Amino acid sequence: xxxxxxxxxxxxxxxxxxxxxxxxxxxxxxxxxxxxxxxxxxxxxxxxxxxxxxxxxxxxxxxxxxxxxxxxxxxxxxxxxxxxxxxxxxxxxxxxxxxxxxxxxxxxxxxxxxxxxxxxxxxxxxxxxxxxxxxxxxxxxxxxxxxxxxxxxxxxxxxxxxxxxxxxxxxxxxxxxxxxxxxxxxxxxxxxxxxxxxxxxxxxxxxxxxxxxxxxxxxxxxxxxxxxxxxxxxxxxxxxxxxxxxxxxxxxxxxxxxxxxxxxxxxxxxxxxxxxxxxxxxxxxxxxxxxxxxxxxxxxxxxxxxxxxxxxxxxxxxxxxxxxxxxxxxxxxxxxxxxxxxxxxxxxxxxxxxxxxxxxxxxxxxxxxxxxxxxxxxxxxxxxxxxxxxxxxxxxxxxxxxx
Amino acid sequence: xxxxxxxxxxxxxxxxxxxxxxxxxxxxxxxxxxxxxxxxxxxxxxxxxxxxxxxxxxxxxxxxxxxxxxxxxxxxxxxxxxxxxxxxxxxxxxxxxxxxxxxxxxxxxxxxxxxxxxxxxxxxxxxxxxxxxxxxxxxxxxxxxxxxxxxxxxxxxxxxxxxxxxxxxxxxxxxxxxxxxxxxxxxxxxxxxxxxxxxxxxxxxxxxxxxxxxxxxxxxxxxxxxxxxxxxxxxxxxxxxxxxxxxxxxxxxxxxxxxxxxxxxxxxxxxxxxxxxxxxxxxxxxxxxxxxxxxxxxxxxxxxxxxxxxxxxxxxxxxxxxxxxxxxxxxxxxxxxxxxxxxxxxxxxxxxxxxxxxxxxxxxxxxxxxxxxxxxxxxxxxxxxxxxxxxxxxxxxxxxxxx
Numbered sequence: 120x121x122x123x124x125x126x127x128x129x130x131x132x133x134x135x136x137x138x139x140x141x142x143x144x145x146x147x148x149x150x151x152x153x154x155x156x157x158x159x160x161x162x163x164x165x166x167x168x169x170x171x172x173x174x175x176x177x178x179x180x181x182x183x184x185x186x187x188x189x190x191x192x193x194x195x196x197x198x199x200x201x202x203x204x205x206x207x208x209x210x211x212x213x214x215x216x217x218x219x220x221x222x223x224x225x226x227x228x229x230x231x232x233x234x235x236x237x238x239x240x241x242x243x244x245x246x247x248x249x250x251x252x253x254x255x256x257x258x259x260x261x262x263x264x265x266x267x268x269x270x271x272x273x274x275x276x277x278x279x280x281x282x283x284x285x286x287x288x289x290x291x292x293x294x295x296x297x298x299x300x301x302x303x304x305x306x307x308x309x310x311x312x313x314x315x316x317x318x319x320x321x322x323x324x325x326x327x328x329x330x331x332x333x334x335x336x337x338x339x340x341x342x343x344x345x346x347x348x349x350x351x352x353x354x355x356x357x358x359x360x361x362x363x364x365x366x367x368x369x370x371x372x373x374x375x376x377x378x379x380x381x382x383x384x385x386x387x388x389x390x391x392x393x394x395x396x397x398x399x400x401x402x403x404x405x406x407x408x409x410x411x412x413x414x415x416x417x418x419x420x421x422x423x424x425x426x427x428x429x430x431x432x433x434x435x436x437x438x439x440x441x442x443x444x445x446x447x448x449x450x451x452x453x454x455x456x457x458x459x460x461x462x463x464x465x466x467x468x469x470x471x472x473x474x475x476x477x478x479x480x481x482x483x484x485x486x487x488x489x490x491x492x493x494x495x496x497x498x499x500x501x502x503x504x505x506x507x508x509x510x511x512x513x514x515x516x517x518x519x520x521x522x
Numbered sequence: 523x524x525x526x527x528x529x530x531x532x533x534x535x536x537x538x539x540x541x542x543x544x545x546x547x548x549x550x551x552x553x554x555x556x557x558x559x560x561x562x563x564x565x566x567x568x569x570x571x572x573x574x575x576x577x578x579x580x581x582x583x584x585x586x587x588x589x590x591x592x593x594x595x596x597x598x599x600x601x602x603x604x605x606x607x608x609x610x611x612x613x614x615x616x617x618x619x620x621x622x623x624x625x626x627x628x629x630x631x632x633x634x635x636x637x638x639x640x641x642x643x644x645x646x647x648x649x650x651x652x653x654x655x656x657x658x659x660x661x662x663x664x665x666x667x668x669x670x671x672x673x674x675x676x677x678x679x680x681x682x683x684x685x686x687x688x689x690x691x692x693x694x695x696x697x698x699x700x701x702x703x704x705x706x707x708x709x710x711x712x713x714x715x716x717x718x719x720x721x722x723x724x725x726x727x728x729x730x731x732x733x734x735x736x737x738x739x740x741x742x743x744x745x746x747x748x749x750x751x752x753x754x755x756x757x758x759x760x761x762x763x764x765x766x767x768x769x770x771x772x773x774x775x776x777x778x779x780x781x782x783x784x785x786x787x788x789x790x791x792x793x794x795x796x797x798x799x800x801x802x803x804x805x806x807x808x809x810x811x812x813x814x815x816x817x818x819x820x821x822x823x824x825x826x827x828x829x830x831x832x833x834x835x836x837x838x839x840x841x842x843x844x845x846x847x848x849x850x851x852x853x854x855x856x857x858x859x860x861x862x863x864x865x866x867x868x869x870x871x872x873x874x875x876x877x878x879x880x881x882x883x884x885x886x887x888x889x890x891x892x893x894x895x896x897x898x899x900x901x902x903x904x905x906x907x908x909x910x911x912x913x914x915x916x917x918x919x920x921x922x923x924x925x
Contacts, residue, residue, distance in 0.1 A: 134577040168597070174537040175601050176608035183607070186615050187600035190593035194571070197590035198578050204586075205579035212589050216619075217664055238664070261620055261641070 121153045121243070123287040125253060125275035128162035130290055130349040131195050140349070141202035143290075144248060148208055155239060155249040155282060157275040158199055160191025181226035185255075185265045188227075189215070192252035192271075200250045210248035213239060215263070218249075218278060220256030228267035231256060231274075231336075234281035243282065251278060269330025276333050280340040287342055289329065290349035295356035296321070296328050298520040299373040303508050306521030310371065311354075314361040317371045320463040320497045334358070361465055369466035369473060370518040375511050376459040377504055379409070380429040381490065384439060386449035387421040397423060397442060404438035406431045409459070410492040410499060420448075424490055426501060429455045457489060458507035461499040462514060474498050480517035486510050524556045524646070526690040528656060528678035531565035533693055533752040534598050543752070544605035546693075547651060551611055558642060558652040558685060560678040561602055563594025584629035588658075588668045591630075592618070595655035595674075603653045613651035616642060618666070621652075621681060623659030631670035634659060634677075634739075637684035646685065654681060672733025679736050683743040690745055692732065693752035698759035699724070699731050701923040702776040706911050709924030713774065714757075717764040720774045723866040723900045737761070764868055772869035772876060773921040778914050779862040780907055782812070783832040784893065787842060789852035790824040800826060800845060807841035809834045812862070813895040813902060823851075827893055829904060832858045860892060861910035864902040865917060877901050883920035889913050 124144065131137050140156070147154050160168075168188050172179035179187075196212035203210040215222075219235030242249045253271030258264050266273055272289055279287035296318065299307040313321075315338035322331045328346055337344055337358065347355025387393045394413065401408055410426040427435060432455060443449045467473050474491075477498060481488055486509065489501035502510050515521060527547065534540050543559070550557050563571075571591050575582040582590075599615035606613040618625075622638030645652045656674030661667050669676055675692055682690035699721065702710040716724075718741035725734045731749055740747055740761065750758025790796045797816065804811055813829040830838060835858060846852045870876050880901055884891055889912065892904035905913050918924060 134574075137578060171537075171597070171601060172604055175540060175605045178608075179604040180607055183600045183603045183615055186603075186617070187597055190596050193593050193596075194574070194590055197586045198574060200586045200589075201575055201582040202578045204583055205581075212586055214589070214666075263617075 120286070121282060121284045122147055123155045123157060123275055123279035123282070123284045124290055125157040125271060125288065126159070126290045126349055127271065127292075128159040128164070129292055131158050131199060132162035134198075137198050137202050140199060141206055141208065143349070144203060145206055145208050148248060153243045155243070155251055155278055155284065156199065157251045157253045157271060157278060158192065158195040159253050159271040160188075160195055164191040164194070182262065185226045185263050188265055189252070189255045189263045192254050196250045196252045203248060203250070208248055209246060210250055211242045212250045212252075213242070214252050215255030215274070216257040216261075218251045218256075219281070220274065220277070222256035222258050222264040222266070224264075226262075226264050229256065229258065229264035231266065231277045234277055236278070236281040239278070239282055269333055272329050272333040273336055276337045276340075276342050276344060279344070280342045284342075287337075287344040288355075289344055289346050291328075291346060292349065293328070293346070294348045294351070294353055295346050296358075297372065299511055299515050300375065303375065304373070304512050304515045304521070307515065308521060310356045312357040312359055312365075313371055314365055314465055315358060316361060316496060317463050317465055318358050320461070320494070321372055321374050366466045366469050368464060369470045370462045370464040370520065371466075372463055373511055373515045373518075373520065374461045374463065375507050376461075377507060378429045379426050379457045379459050379501065379504070380432045380453065380455040381424055381426050381457055381501065382432065382435050382439070383422055383424040383452040384442075384449065385416070385420065385422050385452065386446050387423060388446075389415060389419060389421050393421070394423060397439070400438045400442055401425070401435055404434045406435045406438060410490055410501070412490045412492060426457070426459065426490060456504045457501045458504040459499055459501050460507060460510050460514060461497055462518070463497045465496050467496050467498070476517050477514055480513045481510055484509055484513045486513075523554075523689070524685060524687045525550055526558045526560060526678055526682035526685070526687045527693055528560040528674060528691065529562065529693050529752055530674065530695075531562040531567070532695060534561050534602060535565035537601075540598075540601050540605050543602060544609055544611070546752070547606060548609055548611050551651060556646045558646070558654060558681055558687065559602065560654045560656045560674060560681060561595065561598040562656050562674040563591075563598055567594040567597070585665065588629045588666050591668055592655070592658045592666045595657050599653045599655045606651060606653070611651055612649060613653055614645045615653045615655075616645070617655050618658030618677070619660040619664075621654045621659075622684070623677065623680070625659035625661050625667040625669070627667075629665075629667050632659065632661065632667035634669065634680045637680055639681070639684040642681070642685055672736055675732050675736040676739055679740045679743075679745050679747060682747070683745045687745075690740075690747040691758075692747055692749045694731075694749060695752065696731070696749070697751045697754070697756055698749050699761075700775065702914055702918050703778065706778065707776070707915050707918045707924070710918065711924060713759045715760040715762060715768075716774055717768055717868055718761060719764060719899060720866050720868055721761050723864070723897070724775055724777050769869045769872050771867060772873045773865045773867040773923065774869075775866055776914055776918045776921075776923065777864045777866065778910050779864075780910060781832045782829050782860045782862050782904065782907070783835045783856065783858040784827055784829050784860055784904065785835070785838050785842070786825055786827040786855040787845075787852065788819070788823065788825050788855060789849050790826060791849075792818060792822060792824050796824070797826060800842070803841045803845055804828070804838055807837045809838045809841060813893055813904070815893045815895060829860070829862065829893065859907045860904045861907040862902055862904050863910060863913050863917060864900055865921070866900045868899050870899050870901070879920050880917055883916045884913055887912055887916045889916075
């Protein structure tokens with residue numbers, strides 16, 4: 120089997136951890152697998168390097184930051200390769216460039232344009248492990264570029280696609296993807312599998328397993344991957360293309376997002392253009408809007424409600440001021456201290472009554488629902504933030520996710 | 523003017539030093555020069571990185587050591603480029619690979635095979651400073667290789683040749699090349715110029731300004747370079763192709779080498795093959811032999827004498843044992859605590875009486891001469907180590923070098 124394994128900064132954060140990663144890789148090699156290991160910089164290294172740049176200039180150029188920061192992964196690949204040699208595993212390190220990762224776009228947040236896997240295939244073909252630097256590549260001019268947040272996961276998925284790996288394993292500090300945050304919902308269970316789309320919806324509502332861009336990349340190129348722990352040998356959660364039998368599970372998981380706020384603009388004339396003007400003003404002030412709900416009040420005027428992070432509330436109010444001054448009897452209502460609860464599952468498409476089950480469970484628990492929004496495979500509601508844990512638990516139970 | 527400047531690890535050893543290098547580069551740019559700056563890793567960094575490798579394995583592979591160690595210069599180029607930007611100097615960093623440095627040979631001590639300066643020329647052509655990583659390049663497979671000791675000097679000379687620089691400046695912690703070690707000979711003077719060949723002879727006798735391979739490379743490709751201080755703005759010593767008027771100076775400088783030992787093998791039959799056998803035995807034991815003197819004693823047997831570092835004396839004696847057992851009345855005499863004094867100058871070729879002047883000066887000072895060896899532009903003698911400083915002074919004076 121051809122396996123790509125990705126280890127994050129914590130997993131290679133000390134010499135001992137590096138040695139134990141080497142042991143894990145050896146176990147795969149011993150059972151005959153061909154292995155590509157993708158590693159991040161040792162934890163703390165990237166921040167340390169950025170700190171060095173800041174010592175020299177308040178505004179270091181992004182091109183040079185990439186030259187500097189990419190040395191972190193380059194050190195990791197050399198050290199892990201040396202550790203592999205020391206336990207008798209033949210291995211060769213490759214930088215992003217040597218892995219054939221061609222990038223495009225802005226430095227510090229480039230995207231992967233193409234991968235030429237010929238050097239990696241040559242190494243694998245000679246029976247050696249490839250140890251590849253995550254997070255980096257070079258553009259067509261040969262300049263070093265980094266991929267931004269979650270870049271090492273993206274590298275792993277992309278390399279897995281390029282070398283036609285059977286599986287890409289994302290080794291991390293959690294055991295997999297859970298039906299809910301286990302710190303909140305006691306009987307949350309690790310999922311055996313989940314579709315790309317479901318994971319994307321969970322990621323978009325705050326389940327921080329992986330950056331959406333990596334999941335999207337995997338979905339686009341059909342790369343199956345497994346999220347599993349770097350600290351034990353338990354199997355994790357397989358993230359794959361949607362399969363027919365997956366719809367049997369109505370709800371895959373429940374996700375919460377705290378620290379939300381609602382802003383409602385009232386007294387909007389029921390005529391075209393106002394929604395666009397409001398959203399544009401918020402966008403220009405870099406307010407990230409999440410849920411949008413709009414309806415007509417009894418006076419014939421429209422009410423637009425938005426949710427956002429509480430941190431954006433002040434910026435939102437300021438951004439809306441000039442708009443309000445153009446409204447005869449407009450107003451802004453704000454509410455902080457709310458949270459969002461979401462149910463995600465592709466089974467929702469073929470099963471009716473999902474919303475009813477969710478709302479009923481919340482009602483039975485005497486939890487009031489604020490805003491509601493739905494997508495094809497997700498239902499989100501807002502509740503008072505101090506009810507969110509109980510809300511998550513009762514909804515989780517209502518769908519039998521802990522069983 | 524197109525200038526290549528090379529700064530060593532001490533010159534970029536702290537954020538403040540990096541900023542002051544940036545100021546020096548700006549001064550050149552302000553007067554209209556096109557500049558390529560070659561930098562080493564921050565002082566201590568290379569050893570730190572090697573130490574990291576040693577934490578993981580007692581015998582790290584040389585390929586991976588190069589991947590690891592080359593991050594040191596990569597960090598330096600990014601930091602210096604950022605420092606240049608912060609004072610308004612447009613600049614672009616290039617790794618060894620981006621500088622077009624193609625290497626060949628063994629990792630950790632590769633040689634420069636070729637340089638493709640097109641990217642550097644493009645940067646210079648757009649009015650920007652090139653900040654290049656010394657000490658590194660990539661081989662034809664794209665693998666990172668480092669150049670070994672003195673590698674950054676070599677990079678600077680080679681890049682200067684590739685971009686057709688008018689001058690290559692080696693910025694260091696000395697003001698230039700002196701007629702003698704100023705710590706030993708009080709009135710030693712900084713030379714204005716010296717030929718490649720003279721510097722090579724001085725380097726071979728312990729004047730540690732630059733590694734011989736860099737000087738040889740400069741000589742081979744006709745790259746003029748200047749050794750000067752990174753701490754002040756005084757002009758240094760120009761190292762150039764020999765010119766006719768250079769011969770007017772009989773002796774360019776005086777050099778000393780301490781901690782020498784002499785080994786003499788006696789009782790060697792006056793027949794072919796013995797010299798080769800002795801040298802081979804010493805070579806196989808990694809004894810670096812310097813002077814070799816041979817003559818026939820009154821008994822018709824040959825005596826071979828060698829000088830070497832005192833540190834090699836034990837190894838040399840051990841290596842000679844098996845040979846002595848084949849000699850009827852062979853023996854080994856050893857003498858430690860000697861030092862070597864050399865006079866170097868291309869003027870020697872056209873001036874007679876140089877040896878006489880040297881020996882007379884030593885005789886007048888009642889310093890006994892041990893072994894003598896000569897080359898076309900060098901005369902070396904051994905003296906008792908506790909007389910070496912006085913010997914250097916009187917010979918320096920005899921040739922009027924302090925005037």
